[in-house]
Structures are given as structure tokens and as C-alpha cells.
Amino acid sequence: MKRRQTSFPVLTSRPARIAMAAAVLAATGALTVTFVSSGGNGTADAATSLAQFVPIQNVRPNVRHPRPTAAASTGRFTVNCGTNGNGKFSPDNPVAQPGIKNGAEHVHDFVGNLAITADSSDADLDASGTTCRNGDRSSYFWPVVRIDRTVRSGGEVQRALSETQPAVVCPSVRDRLPAVPVRVRARVDRLLADLDRLEAAANERMTASRGRIDAGINSRVLGSLRTRRAILIKDIGAAVTNTGGERPGMVSLVDCDVSYDGVHAAMHGTAHAASIRAGQVANPQIQCPTVRDKLPGVPDQALAEVNRNLDELDRQISEAGERLVTSRGQGGAAVVDNAVLGPLRAKRVAALDRIATAIGRQGTRPQGLDALAPCTLNPAPAAPATPGGAAALPEPQGPDFELPGNTGGIVRPAKVLIEYRGNPVSKVVPMPKFLRTLTGDAKPTSRGPANARATWTCSGFGDRLSDKYPICPAGRAVQRVHDFPGCWDGKNIDSDNHRRHVAFADKTTGACPQGFRAIPQLRITISYNIPRSVQAKGQYALDSFPEENHNPFSDHNDFINVNSARTMQRITTCINTGKRCS
Known part of the structure; x- marks a missing residue:
């Protein structure tokens, strides 16, 4: 993700x-x-x-x-x-x-x-x-x-806003791919790198509107990027499908957006911390390491089994998230660990082992997949951006x-x-x-x-x-x-x-x-x-x-x-x- x-x-x-x-x-x-x-709440946040x-x-x-x-x-x-x-x-x-x-x-x-x-x-x-x-x-x-x-x-x-550089943000195609056949792994990686370069080039074009919002520039940058991403994503899908892989169906990942996250980052230090109070009425979300982008090329004989287990990993997270919603108020952190995160980790360990075994039967068994098993709840808010680095947005x-x-x-x-x-x-x-x-x-x-x-x-x-x-x-x-x-x-x-x-x-x-x-x-x-x-x-x-x-x-x-x-x-x-x- x-x-x-x-x-x-x-x-x-x-x-x-x-x-x-x-x-x-x-x-x-x-x-x-x-x-x-x-x-x-006594802060300098935005309002109407x-x-x-x-x-x-x-x-x-x-x-x-x-x-x-x-x-x-x-x-x-x-x-x-x-x-x-x-x-x-x-x-x-x-x-x-x-x-x-x-x-x-x-x-x-x-x-x-x-x-x-x-x-x-x-x-x-x-x-x-x-x-x-x-x-x-x-x-x-x-x-x-x-x-x-x-x-x-x-x-x-x-x-x-006057201190903010607008940035282009695109959905990650790597994180949503099915198992990639070993025969086209190198080609898919090149196409993914081309997607990265397109996004970087679009970000360079956004420097023309730093410190302000320009709908015209945004439309031109995003329109051109959408057209070129659509071609590359279609090529990725064809490469996977034509060699026996599962049809990706990635049209939802074509469109990108312009983000003004810097507004949040600039206000984060004083605005966000003051608004936090004890308790939680909203349900936390489960955060798990991505797996699809960590896999090597998959032998043809293992494609179906690997895809079944990738889908199973997705279902496990969804089921655990639903459990958080339906069990709200039934206990504290210990209950979450024992009833949600613990069982989720055990299921992920088993699915990751099945993936590694399926690949290993026909090729080199991938190492270290078990490190992707542990999941957490929403992490604490990230630090604001600093010169020379970027920061993730704070969680609610x-x-x-x-x-x-x-x-x-x-x-x-x-x-x-x-x-x-x-x-x-x-x-x-x-x-x-x-x-x-x-x-x-x-x-x-x-x-x-x-x-x-x-x-x-x-x-x-x-x-x-x-x-x-x-x-x-x-x-x-x-x-x-x-x-x-x-x-x-x-x-x-x-x-x-x-x-x-x-x-x-x-x-x-x-x-x-x-x-x-x-x-x-x-x-x-x-x-x-x-x-x-x-x-x-x-x-x-x-x-x-x-x-x-x-x-x-x-x-x-x-x-x-x-x-x-x-x-x-x-x-x-x-x-x-x-x-x-x-």
C-alpha cells in the first residue's frame, strides 16, 4: 500500500x-x-x-x-x-x-x-x-x-500555502500487480521505472505553480500524465496476461492528482498536537507491509497458487479491519493484539510461506518474506517535513x-x-x-x-x-x-x-x-x-x-x-x- x-x-x-x-x-x-x-481547539487550523x-x-x-x-x-x-x-x-x-x-x-x-x-x-x-x-x-x-x-x-x-510546493501523487502500480511471470519480470520492471520517471517529470512541471494554486497548470500536467500512464499501464497488463499471468485490471490506477500536502506539513507542528485528546471514537486502521511489490518473477507453474495467496493476504487484512469495526469497545490494546493483530500475523506467516514454497518448487525460493507478516494499527503522526527530506502525512x-x-x-x-x-x-x-x-x-x-x-x-x-x-x-x-x-x-x-x-x-x-x-x-x-x-x-x-x-x-x-x-x-x-x- x-x-x-x-x-x-x-x-x-x-x-x-x-x-x-x-x-x-x-x-x-x-x-x-x-x-x-x-x-x-485553540490552534491555527483552517475553517470557514x-x-x-x-x-x-x-x-x-x-x-x-x-x-x-x-x-x-x-x-x-x-x-x-x-x-x-x-x-x-x-x-x-x-x-x-x-x-x-x-x-x-x-x-x-x-x-x-x-x-x-x-x-x-x-x-x-x-x-x-x-x-x-x-x-x-x-x-x-x-x-x-x-x-x-x-x-x-x-x-x-x-x-x-505560500510556502508549499504542489506535488503530483499517483497510485502505486507495483503494490497492485498480480504475480508477474518470470519471463517478463525485467520488462515489467522497466515499465514501472518509466512510470516513476513520468511522475518525476510531472513534479518538475509543478514547480511553475509553487506557492499558489493554478487550475490551468494542474489540468495540463495531469492530462498529459494520464494519457502516458494509460499507455504504460496497458503495456504492463499485456505483458503479464500474454505470458499466462492473471489479468491485472488496473484502469483505476491511471489517474493522478495534485497534492498540497505541504499546507498540512507547515501547520502540523502547532496545529495537530494541540487537537489530540484522550480516547478514540473512530476505529483505527490496520497497516501491513506490501507484498506484491517484493516478489521476484514467478515461474509459470506457480502463478495460480501465488495469486491465490496474494488474494488471501488481502482478504486477511479486510477481515481483520472488519473485526476492529464490529468489536469496538470490547477491550483495550491487549484485546486488539490477541484477537486481531496476533491471529492476522499467524495467517500472514502461513500465506507468505505458501508463496515462498510455490516459487521455490520451480525456481529460487525468495528469502525474508516472513518479515512482512507483522501488522500494526495506525502509527503515530509523522514529523513535519524538514529541508532536504519529506514526511508522511499525520494520521487522524x-x-x-x-x-x-x-x-x-x-x-x-x-x-x-x-x-x-x-x-x-x-x-x-x-x-x-x-x-x-x-x-x-x-x-x-x-x-x-x-x-x-x-x-x-x-x-x-x-x-x-x-x-x-x-x-x-x-x-x-x-x-x-x-x-x-x-x-x-x-x-x-x-x-x-x-x-x-x-x-x-x-x-x-x-x-x-x-x-x-x-x-x-x-x-x-x-x-x-x-x-x-x-x-x-x-x-x-x-x-x-x-x-x-x-x-x-x-x-x-x-x-x-x-x-x-x-x-x-x-x-x-x-x-x-x-x-x-x-
Whole structure:
């Protein structure tokens, strides 16, 4: 597994030059982003400005629904997966950043699948337990909302950003490969080295935007990198498959991102330590050494057995992680060691020995694999970056799972409504199992606002959505409404940018784009009972990437479909026959 790291040290301070992709944002009229600072728990963490809040009555009605035709699918299927009462919080994003630990740099609520992490395979997800009452093992997750009553103005985030070198971060292909046949090991290694060189070259190009955010540069760098990575990753897959290996299926690893980790690193020393308090309400995560990237070329006769055991190692971690979730509160560190980490280590020792034995029957037995057996829980926060070196991001800490810039008490949703809906002009076809999709954009500042979506409203005001935090009338809940794409290309469960395989229906007609089919359209509505005084003072905010500084327009939601074929057919039939089901 790969953890995000700062690729460059924090630079010498100079006057703040924060270009918030102003030209792009202004051209769309979508949003003006302002960086301010809060005193999160007495620290210099980031927070919101009152300019980012709006009374919901001041938002004009803007939600329009296309009129259904005779061929419409008007049913609705509802799933109850709870409100994350078991505390499955994580800074992973398995859809947008697979294989990158702490890739989100902010914390998500997870409901549904209990085992999911950044490294989970489809088989792991399919074997998991779930919080959904109908047995749905799908994973639904979104950024948490926090309350911090100590908001104050200031320039800490501006200063930290002005000292930060943006860096390109890519999912690790090495960590996700199946067993590589010995005949192509050298070729695969050369292609992996080419991937490394591409990432390094992209980082060199990012020096043009040091100390500021430039969505134009980011788009050009990432677009070129995506195209070239796709070619190399396809070549790696072909090399493995054409010599008898297992088909890798690595399209999810093509896309890279621009990271502003240096903002966290610069604020870490004073901001993070002060926010840690005794106790832990969120579940820790298991960290195990990677194995796939440590293996030599595998003889043809051993490929199947090695791959079975690599998959078994993944399942072991997922099962142990699920055990942490379901056993929360049943004991302390000794119980975790004896009931989770100890058994996990024993299982890993056995699987690693089987891998070494299988390779050794036909070639040279690899040595030292047993050293990869021990696993730990989340390590302590890493030290900040220093000149001449890089530091890993700190792990979330304390009872509120806080990160630098994302502090305050987590607000548990009062209600989470998960609905699968129809299409106004056609029947829907079942979603494919393991379809990955997302809605909104976590980085409208650094990537531009094209994929961002207004999501905020109040209960009783479903005719309007805002890109600002709402201030609701007394007795009304703060709500986030996340509509996912309702059209699918009919072939792929993911794509190189995690978006191209799905699409939104036309806003006016409801029709899917040419070549796409209507699928059950997912809507997730999350309701919060937030004191009105907190709303009026601008004291609640979304967890976010550091450069977004709690921008309400950065709201987003992610989904992996792990419904069984039978359940998905039930959902489809319900919707196509105009019924209300659950």
C-alpha cells in the first residue's frame, strides 16, 4: 500500500501568492473561494468564513425535474444502511485514490461495507459484512461535517500555502500487480521505472505553480500524465496476461492528482498536537507491509497458487479491519493484539510461506518474506517535513479523528436516506457489480469547477440547492443532497479518470447521452441536527483537502456497488414498474 508523502520540502517563506483559479471560477459564476483561519481547539487550523454561509430563504428555487414520458421508470428503492453508528471513519478514498492510504487528507463517514479500505479488492468487498439492513454490501461514503465554535479570522492557511510546493501523487502500480511471470519480470520492471520517471517529470512541471494554486497548470500536467500512464499501464497488463499471468485490471490506477500536502506539513507542528485528546471514537486502521511489490518473477507453474495467496493476504487484512469495526469497545490494546493483530500475523506467516514454497518448487525460493507478516494499527503522526527530506502525512488522531486543518467534533448524521431512482424517458438496466462512481469534486479550486455540484439545503426546501453552507430556519435540518450519474456506458465498471464510464442525464430532457444506458440513479440525502446558533455563527464545516479550506462547493460522495445480482434485479424491477420498495 502507498501512503501520501510530501514530495518536496517546505520552501523558504515569501509573500503569499494564492491564485484560486480565479479566472476559471469567475467565468462560471460558480464560486469565489476565500481562505481564512480558525482557532480550531485553540490552534491555527483552517475553517470557514461567514461569506460561505447563506440563509436558505435567500437561495432561489433552482431544482427542476424533467417531465416523465410514457416510457419513464418512476419507481424508487430505498436502502437503510444506518448513520455510521459503528464509527467507521477513514481518510482513504477507495474510488478516487485506490491504494493510497490517507489519500483524501480528510475524513469520510462510511456506511454499508464494513471491510473497505483503500486496498480492498472486489473479492474482499463481496465477502464483507454490512450495516445495510437488506444485506447490501455496497460502500457509500462522504466527508464528515464538524463543529468548531472557536472560529477566528487570520492568515495561517495563506502563509502555509505560500510556502508549499504542489506535488503530483499517483497510485502505486507495483503494490497492485498480480504475480508477474518470470519471463517478463525485467520488462515489467522497466515499465514501472518509466512510470516513476513520468511522475518525476510531472513534479518538475509543478514547480511553475509553487506557492499558489493554478487550475490551468494542474489540468495540463495531469492530462498529459494520464494519457502516458494509460499507455504504460496497458503495456504492463499485456505483458503479464500474454505470458499466462492473471489479468491485472488496473484502469483505476491511471489517474493522478495534485497534492498540497505541504499546507498540512507547515501547520502540523502547532496545529495537530494541540487537537489530540484522550480516547478514540473512530476505529483505527490496520497497516501491513506490501507484498506484491517484493516478489521476484514467478515461474509459470506457480502463478495460480501465488495469486491465490496474494488474494488471501488481502482478504486477511479486510477481515481483520472488519473485526476492529464490529468489536469496538470490547477491550483495550491487549484485546486488539490477541484477537486481531496476533491471529492476522499467524495467517500472514502461513500465506507468505505458501508463496515462498510455490516459487521455490520451480525456481529460487525468495528469502525474508516472513518479515512482512507483522501488522500494526495506525502509527503515530509523522514529523513535519524538514529541508532536504519529506514526511508522511499525520494520521487522524484523537476522539474526533482530527487532521491538521480538519478539527472539531464530528457531527453524526441524524438521518441518511439512500435511494435508487428511475429515469424520466426510459426504463433502467441493472448496474454492474463493482461499479465505481462518484459525484461532485473534492478539488474545485485546484482542478476547476466543471465537476463540482451544489449540494446544500435545508429540510423542507427541496426545491433549491446551494454551493454555500445553509443557515436553516428553526427546527429544520441541514441537508446535503448527492445525486450520482444515472447513465452507464454499458461496458466498464471504472475509467481512467473515474468519471468517463458514467454520465449524468440531460438536465432538461432526462435522456442519457448517446451510447449510454439509464441505470438506477443513486441519491443520498444526509440530514444533520445542527444548533441554529452554530449555523448563524459559521461554526460548522465540511472536512476538505487543505487547498479547499472547507469550501462548501468541494462536497462530494463516492459509491461502489456490491449489491448481489439478485438484489440489483429487484431494484431495477421495482423502479421499472413504478413501485416504492425497500
